[in-house]
Every structure is written in C-alpha cells, then in structure tokens.
Amino acid sequence: MFTGIVQAVARVASITDRPGLRSFTLQFPPGFCAGLEVGASVACDGVCLTVTALGPEDRADFDVMQQSLSLTTLAGLTQGSLLNVERAARDGAEIGGHPLSGHIDFMATVVAIRRPENNVCVRIQVPAPWMRYIFAKGYIAINGASLTVAEAERSRDGSGCFEVWLIPETLRMTTFGAKAEGALLNIEIERQTQVFVDTVRAAIDERLGPLLPALEKLLAAQGQSLDELAKPPAGLG
Template identity: 55%
Template sequence: MFTGIVQGIAKVTEIIASPGLNTLVIDFPGARVEGVTIGASVAINGTCLTVTRQDGTRLYFDAMQETLRLTTLGELSPGDTVNFERAARIGDEIGGHLLSGHIHTTATLVDIARPENNVTLWFEIPAEWEKYVFPKGYIAINGASLTIGEVRENRFNVHLIPETLRATTFGSAEQGQRVNIEVDSQTQTIVDTLARLGYDRPPTARS
C-alpha cells in the first residue's frame, strides 16, 4: 500500500526492451534507496513496481506488457523524471489517502492556469470513469494524492501549492501530456454499490 505522498523525483536513465516487457532503470536520490531490498515495492508515477536489481542509487523494475498498455510507463524515455513513493510501513503517517498502486486509467492534461503562488491543472478523464470524480473528493494523479476542485462533465481540476510543484513532476507538467489515474477506492465502492442497488449517478448533461 501507498499513502499518495510523493517522496521525491527520480530520473529514468535507461530502458531495456525485451519481448513482453520493458526494464526501467531509474536513478533515485541517494537517501531514498537506503534499506531497499530486491522484491520491494515502489510506486513509479503511481504504478506499483517491484525492485528486481540494485546498482548503487539505480533501481531496476520490470514493467509487463499489460502494465505498459494500461499506464503511461510505456511512454517514458531516458532522461524523463518520475514521481516515486516507497511502500508504506506499519506506523507511517497517512498524509494523503491509501492507494494500491494499481492504475485504473489515464487522463490528459488539457489546461494549465498559473495564478499567483499556485497552479491549477485541468484534466480530461475517459467518460466511463467520471462517475467516480466528485468535487472535494480524492484522486491520485501520477501517484500523488490530491483533492479534486471543480468537475465539469469528464473534466476536473486540482490546485497545487508551490511545495507540491517543487516535490513532484507537476512543476514541469505540460499541456497535452498523459498521467496515470487511481480513483479513490472508497468512492469507487460506494458508487458501484449504489449502482447495483439501482441508485445510479445521473449522467452529466453534454453540450
């Protein structure tokens, strides 16, 4: 499990393509690999991956074909930066909300607004997932637990403070890029349960 509190930014140094998988070689800040073991779980842009090898501050991860298809990991290139979080341990503070590291879908960054001292990012999510997106609800974007601001049909925004921009890759986000999305598990359970009972969320009117 993960908390959705991104622990830092790491850099992709190499991608080794093999039949059915890509091996991602990622260089981490030195202090962040202390105590890491082979088999440990690390969320890379919100996707739970397993450490298969360590070479100093570089960790190796195998991303299977299905993972590459369902997430943005297949779009990474050497030199790209990623958000990371090592798996939570018993006793860790849950500063965000509990995440599984299993990506549900991807979204596209469609607009960036930069008012003074913060940034607002607008994302467009596939229509079938908008039923889980509510104002003031939780969502994980590239592994960061964030509070949803406004929702307009299948678009929503999040407001980011300078510290979030500094500590994550959102500080260099560009319009048009895709991101990994994990919807809040409690919201998903409630919405799906109500749907089974016949209390579907009314469809959003389209213009």
C-alpha cells in the same frame, strides 16, 4: 500500499526492451534506496513496481509487463525522463494523503493549465465511464500524488473534466511543474468512492429494473445523471 505523498523525483537512467517486457533502471536521489531490498515495492508515477535488482549510487531496476505499459504512461518514458516516486508505506506510518494501491485505472489528459500567483490549476479530461467516481472535494491520485478535486464537470456520455490546484510545495516535490497541455497522466481513483458509487448504482438498477431507462431520460432532461444520485456523502472520498 502507498500514501500518495511523493517522496522524491527519480530519473530514468536506462531502458532495456525484451519481448513482452521492458526493464527500467532508475536513478534515485541520495539516500532514497537506504534499506531498500529486491522484491520491495516502489510507486513510480503511481504504478506499483517491484525492485528486481539494486545497483550502486542509489539505482534500482524494475520490470514492467506489456499490459502495464499499455495502461499507463510508462510506455512513453525515455532515458532521462523524470518520475514521482514513493516507497511502500510501513506499518503505523502516518497517511498524509489517502491509501493507494499503485494500480492505475486509466490515463487522463491535461487540457488546460492556469498559473495564478503562487498556485497552479490543472484541468484534466477524463474518458468515459470513469468520471462517475470523481467528485468535488474528493480524493484522487495523479501520477502517484494524492490530491483533492477542486471542481468536477460531467458529460452525458460518462466522460468529463476535473481540476486540481497545486501549491508551491507540491510543485517542488513532484514533476507536475513540467507538465504541459496534452500531457498524459496516470489516474487511480479513490477506492471507497468507487465501492460506494457501484453499490448505489447496483441497488438502483436492482430496484427499478425496467424503469431505469425512463429515470435516466428524466434526469438527463434536467441536466443530471445517476452519478449525481450515487454521490458519496460528505466526508467519504
């Protein structure tokens, strides 16, 4: 498990490709690897990877399967690329963000960036059907960083957009300051929110049955959807 509090930025030192597998050697800041062991987990841009070997000068190796490469931004990394990294949480550690599994749900796209004084606002486009799990004031993990959704807008096809605000400390500790429009991001949705939304949607489907299409049509005519009915109560997600 991870907390979503990025601890450092690592650099890709080398990449080795083999059939169905890509191996990364990452260079970490001094001291990051203290006590790190082979078999330990490290979140790399939000993806939970296992240490396969430890090298000198705070370097470590990781293997990534083809499936993980196809589902995440790791396939686009090159030598010199930078990543947000976090070591696995220890028992009793303070959860400064929210609990993360390190399992990416989908990739999203940066569509706009605003830079008011001392802040950055990033607008992110989400493919269907994942927008149903994203709500204003809820948690979301972007490239391994736990962030709060500022605004959320849904489209009828299940896609949509949301915005997050980044303070100077977040920009200093992460790679977000270097992102531009069109950049792909790894997204892990908040699990409590997913369970709540799926449970409510299943209950509605079970109770309404044949009437469900009519309800969806009525809600659509009013500019709403079942996702709004399944919105978690305040304080959850």
